[in-house]
Structure formats: C-alpha cells, structure tokens
Amino acid sequence: xxxxxxxxxxxxxxxxxxxxxxxxxxxxxxxxxxxxxxxxxxxxxxxxxxxxxxxxxxxxxxxxxxxxxxxxxxxxxxxxxxxxxxxxxxxxxxxxxxxxxxxxxxxxxxxxxxxxxxxxxxxxxxxxxxxxxxxxxxxxxxxxxxxxxxxxxxxxxxxxxxxxxxxxxxxxxxxxxxxxxxxxxxxxxxxxxxxxxxxxxxxxxxxxxxxxxxxxxxxxxxxxxxxxxxxxxxxxxxxxxxxxxxxxxxxxxxxxxxxxxxxxxxxxxxxxxxxxxxxxxxxxxxxxxxxxxxxxxxxxxxxxxxxxxxxxxxxxxxxxxxxxxxxxxxxxxxxxxxxxxxxxxxxxxxxxxxxxxxxxxxxxxxxxxxxxxxxxxxxxxxxxxxxxxxxxxxxxxxxxxxxxxxxxxxxxxxxxxxxxxxxxxxxxxxxxxxxxxxxxxxxxxxx
Amino acid sequence: xxxxxxxxxxxxxxxxxxxxxxxxxxxxxxxxxxxxxxxxxxxxxxxxxxxxxxxxxxxxxxxxxxxxxxxxxxxxxxxxxxxxxxxxxxxxxxxxxxxxxxxxxxxxxxxxxxxxxxxxxxxxxxxxxxxxxxxxxxxxxxxxxxxxxxxxxxxxxxxxxxxxxxxxxxxxxxxxxxxxxxxxxxxxxxxxxxxxxxxxxxxxxxxxxxxxxxxxxxxxxxxxxxxxxxxxxxxxxxxxxxxxxxxxxxxxxxxxxxxxxxxxxxxxxxxxxxxxxxxxxxxxxxxxxxxxxxxxxxxxxxxxxxxxxxxxxxxxxxxxxxxxxxxxxxxxxxxxxxxxxxxxxxxxxxxxxxxxxxxxxxxxxxxxxxxxxxxxxxxxxxxxxxxxxxxxxxxxxxxxxxxxxxxxxxxxxxxxxxxxxxxxxxxxxxxxxxxxxxxxxxxxxxxxxxxxxxxxxxxxxxxxxxxxxxxx
Numbered sequence: 022x023x024x025x026x027x028x029x030x031x032x033x034x035x036x037x038x039x040x041x042x043x044x045x046x047x048x049x050x051x052x053x054x055x056x057x058x059x060x061x062x063x064x065x066x067x068x069x070x071x072x073x074x075x076x077x078x079x080x081x082x083x084x085x086x087x088x089x090x091x092x093x094x095x096x097x098x099x100x101x102x103x104x105x106x107x108x109x110x111x112x113x114x115x116x117x118x119x120x121x122x123x124x125x126x127x128x129x130x131x132x133x134x135x136x137x138x139x140x141x142x143x144x145x146x147x148x149x150x151x152x153x154x155x156x157x158x159x160x161x162x163x164x165x166x167x168x169x170x171x172x173x174x175x176x177x178x179x180x181x182x183x184x185x186x187x188x189x190x191x192x193x194x195x196x197x198x199x200x201x202x203x204x205x206x207x208x209x210x211x212x213x214x215x216x217x218x219x220x221x222x223x224x225x226x227x228x229x230x231x232x233x234x235x236x237x238x239x240x241x242x243x244x245x246x247x248x249x250x251x252x253x254x255x256x257x258x259x260x261x262x263x264x265x266x267x268x269x270x271x272x273x274x275x276x277x278x279x280x281x282x283x284x285x286x287x288x289x290x291x292x293x294x295x296x297x298x299x300x301x302x303x304x305x306x307x308x309x310x311x312x313x314x315x316x317x318x319x320x321x322x323x324x325x326x327x328x329x330x331x332x333x334x335x336x337x338x339x340x341x342x343x344x345x346x347x348x349x350x351x352x353x354x355x356x357x358x359x360x361x362x363x364x365x366x367x368x369x370x371x372x373x374x375x376x377x378x379x380x381x382x383x384x385x386x387x388x389x390x391x392x393x394x395x396x397x398x399x400x401x402x403x404x405x406x407x408x409x410x411x412x413x414x415x416x417x418x419x420x421x422x423x424x425x426x427x428x429x430x431x432x433x434x435x436x437x438x439x440x441x442x443x444x445x446x447x448x449x450x451x452x453x454x455x456x457x458x459x460x461x462x463x464x465x466x467x468x
Numbered sequence: 469x470x471x472x473x474x475x476x477x478x479x480x481x482x483x484x485x486x487x488x489x490x491x492x493x494x495x496x497x498x499x500x501x502x503x504x505x506x507x508x509x510x511x512x513x514x515x516x517x518x519x520x521x522x523x524x525x526x527x528x529x530x531x532x533x534x535x536x537x538x539x540x541x542x543x544x545x546x547x548x549x550x551x552x553x554x555x556x557x558x559x560x561x562x563x564x565x566x567x568x569x570x571x572x573x574x575x576x577x578x579x580x581x582x583x584x585x586x587x588x589x590x591x592x593x594x595x596x597x598x599x600x601x602x603x604x605x606x607x608x609x610x611x612x613x614x615x616x617x618x619x620x621x622x623x624x625x626x627x628x629x630x631x632x633x634x635x636x637x638x639x640x641x642x643x644x645x646x647x648x649x650x651x652x653x654x655x656x657x658x659x660x661x662x663x664x665x666x667x668x669x670x671x672x673x674x675x676x677x678x679x680x681x682x683x684x685x686x687x688x689x690x691x692x693x694x695x696x697x698x699x700x701x702x703x704x705x706x707x708x709x710x711x712x713x714x715x716x717x718x719x720x721x722x723x724x725x726x727x728x729x730x731x732x733x734x735x736x737x738x739x740x741x742x743x744x745x746x747x748x749x750x751x752x753x754x755x756x757x758x759x760x761x762x763x764x765x766x767x768x769x770x771x772x773x774x775x776x777x778x779x780x781x782x783x784x785x786x787x788x789x790x791x792x793x794x795x796x797x798x799x800x801x802x803x804x805x806x807x808x809x810x811x812x813x814x815x816x817x818x819x820x821x822x823x824x825x826x827x828x829x830x831x832x833x834x835x836x837x838x839x840x841x842x843x844x845x846x847x848x849x850x851x852x853x854x855x856x857x858x859x860x861x862x863x864x865x866x867x868x869x870x871x872x873x874x875x876x877x878x879x880x881x882x883x884x885x886x887x888x889x890x891x892x893x894x895x896x897x898x899x900x901x902x903x904x905x906x907x908x909x910x911x912x913x914x915x916x917x918x919x920x921x922x923x924x925x926x927x928x929x930x931x932x933x934x935x936x937x938x939x940x
Contacts, residue, residue, distance in 0.1 A: 022902070023902070023905055023906070023909070024650045024651070026906060026909055026910075027650045027651070027653075027654045027909060028650050030654075030909060030910070030913040031650070031653055031654060031657060033913070034657065034913065034916060034917065034920075035482055035485060035486070037917070037920075038477065038478055038481070038482040038920070039482040039483075039486065041478050042478035042479045042482055042483070045474075045478055045479070046479075069514055070514050070515055071514075072512065072513065072514055072515075075469075075511050075512065075514075078475075079469075079473060079474070079475050082474055082475055083474050083927065083928060086474060086924075086928050089928055092924065092925045092928040092929060093928065093929055095925045095929075096925045096926060096928065096929025096930075097929075099922065099925055099926060099929070100929070102869055102870075103673050103866075103867075103869070103870055104866045104867075105865065105866055105867070105868055105869045106862075106865065106866060107865075112862045112865065112866070113862070113866060114680065114859055114862045114863045114866060115680075116676065116679060116680045116683075173680070173859060175859065175862065177862075184859065186684050186686060186687055187686065225858070226858035227858075228854070228857035228858045228859065229857065229858055229859050232686070232687070232854070232857075233684070233686035233687050234687070234859075319929055
C-alpha cells in the first residue's frame with residue numbers, strides 16, 4: 022500500500038515536470054517575444070558545432086519560461102531571505118559589472134516612430150580595405166573583451182548608488198585613449214575632459230568613498246595621466262553644492278542641475294560665460310523611478326525606491342534649436358527630435374534629454390559660436406543641451422554605438438575635420454573611466 | 469547541459485525518465501540511457517562528444533586485449549600504452565597550455581601556448597576508463613564484451629560531467645541487468661532534489677556573495693576576506709556535494725548504486741579525516757591506483773605522498789595554485805602523522821575548529837589562480853587591510869541568513885532529523901506506524917516539490933537581466 026503511495030507521489034512529480042516542460046515549448050510568454058528583446062535562435066552548422074546554439078537556446082528557454090513574470094516576482098520574495106536587511110534600515114550591496122551605463126538610455130521604438138537600428142540600413146565601410154587595418158602605434162588597451170566589474174550597487178536608506186572601484190590600469194587606459202583622440206584631432210581642436218563624480222562620493226558612509234572608491238582620486242589620476250587635454254574641474258564645484266538636488270536617488274545619473282554645475286566649470290575652462298540657472302526656462306516630471314530601481318527590482322529592498330520616487334527638472338536652451346539623430350557618421354536619413362522632450366511616455370524620464378543614447382545627434386543652434394563635438398555616454402545627455410547656448414552646432418557621439426559586431430564604422434578624426442569641429446568635449450563618470458572595456462570603445466573611434 | 473538548468477529539469481530529465489520506465493526491456497532501457505547520455509554530452513560539447521566516444525572505444529579495445537594477453541609478457545606493455553593514451557588526451561587538453569608556459573618561462577618563448585577548450589568531464593571519464601583497464605589487468609574485473617555496455621559505463625549522464633568517479637567494478641553487474649524498486653526511485657528522487665537544493669538554493673547564492681567580497685583586491689578587508697572565504701568554502705561544498713547527490717539519486721533511479729562521495733567533511737576533526745570525507749571517489753582512486761602501487765606506507769612513503777598530493781592538486785586544474793594546494797595538504801598530513809600523539813590531546817572542539825581553519829586556508833590557495841591576488845587575500849586576512857568597511861558590513865549582514873543555512877546544512881543535524889523522523893515512523897502499532905509513514909512520505913514529496921519550485925524561481929530569476937529590459 023505504501024509503495025502505491027510512493028508511486029503516486031513520484032508520478033505526480035514527474036507529471037508536473039513534464040507538464041511544465043511541454044507547456045514551456047508551446048506557451049511562450051508573449052510580453053517577452055513581442056518586444057523583440059528575445060529572439061529564438063536559429064541553428065546553423067557553425068552555431069551548433071561551436072556550441073553557441075545550445076547556449077542561446079537555453080537562454081531563450083529561460084527568458085520564455087511559462088509563468089516567468091510571476092516567478093520573477095516570487096524571486097524577489099526569495100531574495101528577501103538571501104539579501105537580508107533589518108526592518109528599520111534598508112541596506113543592500115550587489116555586484117555590479119560595468120556600470121549601469123552599459124545598459125544605456127534609449128528611447129523605445131514606439132516613441133520615435135521607427136527602429137533605431139533598421140536591418141536595411143547599410144553600414145558604411147571605408148572603400149579602401151587597408152584602412153580597416155589599424156596601423157597606428159600599439160594601443161594601451163585593456164586586454165578585455167567583456168565588460169569588467171567596476172564596483173557595487175548599494176541601497177542605503179532611500180537612495181541607490183553605484184560605488185566604483187578604481188582599476189588603476191583601466192584608468193590609465195582611459196586617459197591614454199582620450200589623449201590619443203585629442204592627438205588625432207590635432208592642435209587646432211581644443212579637447213576637454215569632463216569627468217564627473219556620482220552621488221556615491223557624497224551620500225555614502227565614508228568607507229564607500231575613500232580608498233579604492235575615492236572618486237576624487239580616481240578623477241585626478243585620470244586627469245594627471247592625460248596629455249594634450251584640458252581637464253575640467255567638475256568635482257570641486259559639485260562638492261560645493263551637494264546640499265542641492267544634483268543626483269537622483271532611484272537612477273544612476275545626475276540631475277540636470279548637476280550637469281549644469283559641470284557646464285559652469287566647463288565654461289570657465291573654455292573661456293565662456295555661463296548664465297545663472299534661474300534664468301533658464303524649466304519644467305518638471307514629478308515622478309521618475311529610474312535605472313537603480315530597475316537594477317535592484319529583483320530584491321525586496323528596491324521597494325523603498327519605488328515608494329520614494331525622484332522628480333526630474335529639465336532646462337531649455339535659451340537659443341532656438343533643431344536636432345536630428347543619425348545611425349552613422351554618413352548622416353543619411355535621420356530623425357528629428359526635440360533637445361528637451363516634455364512628453365516622454367516611458368517610465369524612464371531621463372530619456373527627455375536629446376532622446377537618450379543615439380549614435381550621432383546633431384543640434385543646430387541660433388547661438389553665434391563654433392562647432393563642438395561631444396563624446397559621451399548617457400551622463401552627457403543632460404549636459405549637452407546647455408552647450409546649445411555656446412555653439413552653433415553640437416555633434417554628440419555615443420562611442421558605444423560604434424563598437425562591436427554589426428555596428429557602423431567610424432573614423433572620428435576625419436568626421437571631425439569634415440564637420441569643422443573647434444572643440445571636443447569628452448564627458449564621463451567613474452564607472453566608465455575605471456572600466457577597461459570602455460577604453461577599448463574609445464580607442465575604436467580613431468583609426 | 470547541467471543538472472541545475474531549466475532545460476534539464478523540465479525537458480531532458482522527465483523525457484528520459486518517461487522513456488526509460490515505459491520501455492520494458494533491459495536492452496531498450498540501456499539504449500535510452502546511452503542515447504540520452506550522448507545527447508546530454510553533445511548538448512554542451514557537440515564536437516568533443518566524439519573524443520569521449522573514441523576514448524570509450526579505445527579503452528574497450530584495450531580491455532579486450534588485456535584480457536586476451538593476461539598473464540603474458542604483453543599484458544603490462546598494453547596496460548602502459550592504454551594509460552599513456554588516456555593520459556595523453558587529458559594532458560593535451562588540460563595541461564598543454566600550463567606546460568608550454570613552464571617551458572617558455574625556462575627557455576624563453578620557444579613554444580606557442582595552445583588555447584584549447586577543456587572538454588567537459590574529461591578528468592572524470594579519463595579516470596573511469598583508466599580504472600577499468602587497470603582492474604582488467606589486475607584481474608579484479610572481467611572484460612566487458614559489449615561496447616554499448618562499456619559506452620554506457622563511460623557516458624552515463626548522471627556521473628559524466630561532475631563525478632563521482634565511478635569505478636567499473638562498482639557497477640559492472642548493473643550494466644547488464646539491474647532492478648529498480650519503487651523504494652529506489654523514491655530514495656533516488658529525494659537525493660536528487662536535496663542535491664538540487666544544495667546547488668541552486670545554497671551554493672549559487674554563497675558563490676555570488678563570495679565573489680562580491682573576494683574579486684576586488686583593492687577593496688579587501690580583514691572581516692570581508694574571512695567572510696568571503698567562509699562563503700566560498702560553503703559554495704564549493706554545497707555545489708560539489710549537491711552534484712554528487714544528484715548523480716547518486718539519478719543513478720539510484722536508473723538502478724545504479726554509486727558510492728558516497730562526501731560525508732559531512734566540515735565536521736572532520738583532522739585533515740586526515742577531512743580527506744576521508746571530501747571527494748571520496750577521487751582520494752580513494754589516488755590511493756588505490758597511485759599511492760599503493762608506488763609503495764604506499766611500505767617504502768619511500770614521503771615521496772609517495774608528495775606525488776599523490778601533487779597529482780591531486782593538479783587534477784583540479786592546470787595552474788600553480790592547485791599544485792600548491794595539493795602540496796599544502798601533503799605537508800599538513802605529514803605533520804599530522806608526525807605529531808599525532810600531541811594532536812590527540814587537544815580538546816575535540818579545538819581540533820574541529822583548527823581543522824576548519826586549516827581547510828579554509830587551503831581554500832584561499834584553491835580560489836585564487838592569480839598568485840598576486842592570493843597574496844593580497846592572505847595579507848588582508850592576517851591584518852594587512854582595513855578591519856571592515858560599511859560596504860563589507862552590509863554584505864555580511866545581507867548574507868547572515870544564508871550563512872546560518874550553510875552552517876546548519878553542513879553539520880549532521882539535517883541528516884539526524886531525517887533519520888529521527890524515519891525512526892519515529894517505525895514506532896508504535898503497525899497501524900500507527902503505517903499512518904506515520906504515509907505522512908512522512910507526503911512530507912518528503914512536499915519538500916521535493918518546494919525545492920523544485922524554489923529552484924525554478926531562482927533559476928528564472930537569475931536569468932532576468934533588468935538592464936536588458938530597461939534599455940528597450
């Protein structure tokens with residue numbers, strides 16, 4: 022009799038596993054597949070033999086597993102056990118590879134009308150195959166093909182932050198890459214380096230912003246290692262205003278007020294005069310829950326971020342502007358965008374600045390200045406609009422959009438010469454500076 | 469494919485079980501297991517599966533030859549050739565880069581360092597095939613006349629990629645004919661799900677926390693490095709013993725009885741006892757096939773120990789730190805033998821703690837393949853770093869419940885509770901006992917179901933990449 026019970030229980034267990042298995046092959050979570058994020062891998066002889074097909078298929082299978090959304094919600098409860106913190110004080114430390122920046126900030130397809138990366142778009146390649154071959158001196162590249170771990174994500178109280186570690190060789194590589202870009206653009210182009218600290222430097226306990234995590238030391242180390250570059254002292258000015266709303270609590274970026282103080286420092290270094298912030302016309306998104314919430318949303322501690330959202334204030338350039346973004350430096354096609362989008366439908370309101378990360382974004386302004394090029398990650402998006410009052414043309418380039426398989430070709434020096442660039446500004450924050458992978462991305466800009 | 473993957477849990481394993489138990493003939497059951505095992509291996513190694521089959525074919529042939537020439541002057545040379553052939557593949561794929569690096573270090577860059585992917589499980593199946601040919605040579609087992617049965621022994625997926633190292637003699641009769649009772653399947657399922665829980669619900673989390681604390685040398689602290697190493701010690705135990713549990717459980721379901729591979733090693737009172745409880749199939753393999761043939765305790769024991777422990781270290785990986793790890797334990801074992809009378813006078817609790825600390829130091833050597841990082845970790849552990857930082861303190865706090873589970877899970881308490889409940893079921897009148905056994909069985913079923921559910925939740929949750937979704 023007991024054996025019958027055993028048999029019944031075992032068969033039940035097997036039936037459950039089988040039922041899930043069969044339904045997992047037929048009942049695919051539509052929210053995942055329809056978004057186009059997850060694609061079913063196609064088997065080719067090469068992908069099968071290299072073992073890539075099975076790896077991709079397992080990933081596809083996990084991404085489309087039945088009841089996935091419910092399981093992710095359950096996992097959050099489970100993580101309440103594995104990532105314990107006392108009831109009264111929310112605290113969490115997580116491994117953070119590469120920086121939230123690697124996730125980027127891009128406007129969803131439905132908000133821009135058509136996909137950013139159109140399969141039919143032809144990637145411009147140089148006509149001379151020789152120019153593909155890098156004949157320059159040996160680059161000070163980090164020997165890394167993948168994003169490196171550059172620090173942690175912490176939640177302390179109602180604020181989530183990225184705490185970077187200084188990777189000395191990566192910082193040297195970054196400085197060398199910026200110097201190399203400056204040299205490639207020649208002495209007629211002024212090159213500025215704008216490295217900003219992030220909120221962790223000011224709002225964490227002391228041990229999280231000292232030693233290997235001291236962003237002031239990290240920034241100064243990078244500046245000291247640069248040549249032919251004008252360093253912009255953003256740190257000092259930001260430090261003097263930390264009682265203001267300079268960094269989001271639920272997002273890894275600075276607010277546009279933080280970017281404004283960097284702009285003031287830049288103006289000082291470049292010989293321009295910056296207007297007072299009060300003189301700008303502004304607007305506000307009252308509720309913004311950003312990337313740090315998304316990153317920690319699998320953990321129960323993230324609830325406090327959701328319950329205490331940020332607000333986002335944007336400032337319009339004083340000059341009249343038109344802006345378009347392009348898929349490559351060939352500047353064919355292009356999509357018109359507002360420099361400040363007052364109607365972002367996505368929950369990610371930070372996309373209001375120059376429509377997020379795009380390969381090339383060109384802003385034409387009525388200001389009487391020259392031409393400036395900005396090499397930036399998403400930290401630069403909030404910074405760029407202010408430049409429209411100093412330059413008649415601003416070309417913002419996201420170097421990540423030109424690095425890797427299938428990405429468009431770029432020769433930054435030639436493109437800058439074509440565009441008559443007077444000033445080059447490289448805007449970054451410590452997670453990028455301390456990641457050797459990003460130095461490789463910068464080096465890729467110069468052929 | 470790994471056991472702790474959704475593909476294995478919901479597609480491969482149930483399909484394999486269904487086919488296996490639906491087919492009534494033993495030959496068909498073996499065919500199911502062979503096809504499933506080759507498919508299982510090819511899923512991760514679509515090319516090297518041929519290497520595994522070739523190794524099986526070669527050793528099968530050597531087995532026939534050894535049997536044919538047993539007692540003649542040809543037997544020993546055949547055995548030597550078979551061992552060289554087995555080791556050649558292992559050395560080529562696993563140690564070629566390491567050896568080339570040593571040669572280049574001595575003579576300059578005279579060799580190009582080959583970058584070969586290590587075929588999964590090659591260390592395990594090579595030792596299995598070697599145990600077969602050696603045992604045939606010694607006359608301990610009969611030759612296997614069927615290649616398919618021999619392929620089944622080599623490729624059987626429960627033990628193929630992560631052990632235990634199953635000796636041919638252990639399962640020789642079961643390759644041809646075996647019986648599986650409902651009790652076997654019930655017990656096998658219990659072991660499988662316990663192993664799954666150890667791997668997915670403990671080891672994976674301990675590993676994440678250990679990495680967080682140990683990866684960045686510049687951020688190491690005294691407290692964080694000790695805590696990180698303790699978590700790594702638990703990670704490697706629950707990971708490896710979890711896989712062994714799953715292998716033993718699946719083997720039992722299919723009618724194979726594998727020997728235990730772990731026996732609560734962190735309860736050991738000496739290093740000698742630790743190695744009787746840790747990766748038992750490996751240490752007994754080296755004892756029976758290397759240490760004793762070299763002379764064992766009878767002649768040049770120290771040299772024999774040195775060879776065995778150097779090999780034990782290198783078996784775990786082609787890197788200096790693994791060699792040092794093996795030699796570290798060799799030194800400890802020699803010292804332990806030398807000072808045994810004094811050690812036995814130490815109170816039991818202190819001996820346990822001392823053993824754990826020495827094993828933990830061993831794991832530091834094991835963990836860091838980069839010797840500079842290993843030096844930084846040792847320096848941090850013994851005061852060469854800040855005592856603690858806020859970040860480390862929060863990480864430690866975050867992982868306290870996990871640590872508690874790890875500590876309890878590595879003691880004999882869970883086993884005692886299980887045995888106690890089992891004993892309770894047997895007490896009382898037959899009717900009472902029966903009723904208790906029914907509840908016990910249902911309790912086990914619910915526990916298995918909970919482990920499956922929580923493991924699935926964890927596996928699906930860990931595949932979730934918020935930034936992937938955030939970007940679009």
